[in-house]
Amino acid sequence: MAYLADTVFADWPTARYAGLNVLHQFTPRVHLVQLADNPETRLVVKYITNNMMKGNIWKEMNILKRQQLHPSILPIDRFILHNNNYIVGMATKFVPGGNLNHNKNRTFKLKWLKQLTEALDFLHFDQGIVHGDLHMDNILIDEAADRLVLCDFSMAKEATEQNLMDEFWSVTWTIYELITLDFKAEEEQVQNSQHQYGVYSLNTESIEKLPSWPVRAKLDCDAEAFRKYLREWIKMRKETLQSVKARKPETMANSSEQGRSQWEEPTHGCHGVQSRTIRINYQH
Structure with a gap:
């Protein structure tokens, strides 16, 4: 995606792609993983897999760039780095309760x-x-x-x-x-x-x-x-x-003075999925 040092996230926690163990694939580009050096830590990693997703994931990163944005908004836990300190994904903490589709028998409050x-x-x-x-x-x-x-x-x-x-x-x-x-x-x-x-x-x-x-x-x-x-x-x-004062979310990476910011396709083998913007296309 971009060099970590060329972004506003240079001092954020990171993990290496090589140090992740995949436990489950929610989609081809969203995985449940554990850290090889800390198996008790489970994260949900979203990878950048195609040109369309680069702008969207950068936008999401900018929205979530404050560690505790809101108690009901899932923050970024760390960034996933590949060769040469490229960012190839972002990770959030795994929420064991799952989403509303995951457990329809739960009593909703x-x-x-x-x-x-x-x-x-x-x-x-x-x-x-x-x-x-x-x-x-x-x-x-x-x-x-x-x-x-x-x-x-x-x-x-x-x-x-x-x-x-x-x-x-x-x-x-x-x-x-x-x-x-x-x-x-x-x-x-x-x-x-x-x-x-x-x-x-x-x-x-x-x-x-x-x-x-x-x-x-x-x-x-x-x-x-x-x-x-x-x-x-x-x-x-x-x-x-x-x-309401509308603000367009940022979609492009910030570059350092060296101008080294660039995009790179990840090599983790995920092929990505087509973005589904119409809600009825989701499989319930």
Whole structure:
């Protein structure tokens, strides 16, 4: 990717690619690993595998460059270096509780939804960006800390009015799917919008007008409490859209005075996967 010394991360913790033992491949470019010299340390490593991902992963690194950005945002733990101190990936700590898709039998708590909206408020108002890719795979549960945690900021965008509306729709669809385990309604919504208007839309009108949502998941309170809280949060945020100061996430590496910053394809054998920006393309 780039020389470590040519970036703003020069003094951050690192690990060598050769010192990683792969325990599981979540995708061809995202691995669960342990450190060869410290087997108890488990990390999730995201590798840079193609030209398209270089800008996205740099953007994600810049968003997460503060070690403790927010208690519900998964920070970078260290960078993965290859030959000549090139950065070829970034690592975050492994969250044993997994994502919302990983464990559908877990009782989902209203406090976790509140933690999600608090994290989004931080992103929207303090950082001026939207997550841009909210769905059940990108929401983790740290059971030991009893906290919901957001991950994967590679699709983050500036918090424009339309991007904020898209984020609100994504949150609503995610909570709907979490509660109902109905993963077909969203696809039907998108297909109908494309058929009627020729555009992709995640508008939530079809599920918001339902008098009740069929509950198929375990919740710590009535489903209507989740819907009520979500409706009130979105209503309040729509009224404050004008106060959000959008900021476009950085996508390019900072170079040192020597100008040695350059990109390099990693040689770890991963072929990468196509970026999936449409939520219905995720396998639930």
